[in-house]
Amino acid sequence: MDRRELLTLGVGAAAFVLAGHGPAVADLEPDAMWSIYRRYRLLIVGQRDDETSGALAGAAVDVLARFLPASRARMARAADARRVGVLIGTGQQDVAIMATENAEALFLARPPFDDIRNVPLRGLVSFGSHALVCRQDFTDRHGYLLAQTLTAHNDALPAFAGSPQGRVPAHRGSHAFFAGEAMPDG
Structure with missing residues (x-):
C-alpha cells in the first residue's frame, strides 16, 4: 500500500467517525467513569411510570442525604418496572424501589x-405496597445502615419503613438490623 492509499484510507476513516459512526466494536461504557461514579455514590432507582415508587425513592434519597451523608445518595429513574428489573438483574444498578x-x-x-x-x-x-430492594452482593454493612437510617426517620417518609416482607428474602445486613444484632463488618 502506498502513501496515497494509506492517506485516503485514513481520511475516509476519520470522516466516518466524524459523521457520527462509531467503530464496529462499541464500548458500553465509553467514558469509563460510570462505574467509578457508582462506587462512590448510592443510586436508588425509582420508576417514572409509578408515582409511589418515585415519591419513595425521592424521600429515601432526601433522608439519606440528611442523615447518612456519606452515602452520597442520588435518585435515578427507570422507565418502568421491567427496566428496573433489567438494571438490577444485569448488575448495572444495586438498589431500587x-x-x-x-x-x-x-x-x-x-x-x-x-x-x-x-x-x-x-x-x-x-x-407496605413497595420495597427497597438490592442485589445480594450489596455489602452487609451498607444494608444495615440503610435499614437503620430509613426506619429511624419514618416521619420524613411518605410510607412507614419496616422490616422486609413477602417472598423476597431479607438482605443479610437488613436482617441483622431488624433482628437487633450488631452491625456487620463487611
Whole structure:
C-alpha cells in the first residue's frame, strides 16, 4: 500500500467517525467513569411510570442525604418496572424501589421478568405496597445502615419503613438490623 492509499484510507476513516459512526466494536461504557461514579455514590432507582415508587425513592434519597451523608445518595429513574428489573438483574444498578409484587415477580422470574432468571434480589426495607430492594452482593454493612437510617426517620417518609416482607428474602445486613444484632463488618 502506498502513501496515497494509506492517506485516503485514513481520511475516509476519520470522516466516518466524524459523521457520527462509531467503530464496529462499541464500548458500553465509553467514558469509563460510570462505574467509578457508582462506587462512590448510592443510586436508588425509582420508576417514572409509578408515582409511589418515585415519591419513595425521592424521600429515601432526601433522608439519606440528611442523615447518612456519606452515602452520597442520588435518585435515578427507570422507565418502568421491567427496566428496573433489567438494571438490577444485569448488575448495572444495586438498589431500587419497586412495587412488592414486581419485586417478587423478578425474584421468581415470573412475567414480565420471565426471561431474567436467577436474580440475586434481596429486601432491605418494606414500605407496605413497595420495597427497597438490592442485589445480594450489596455489602452487609451498607444494608444495615440503610435499614437503620430509613426506619429511624419514618416521619420524613411518605410510607412507614419496616422490616422486609413477602417472598423476597431479607438482605443479610437488613436482617441483622431488624433482628437487633450488631452491625456487620463487611
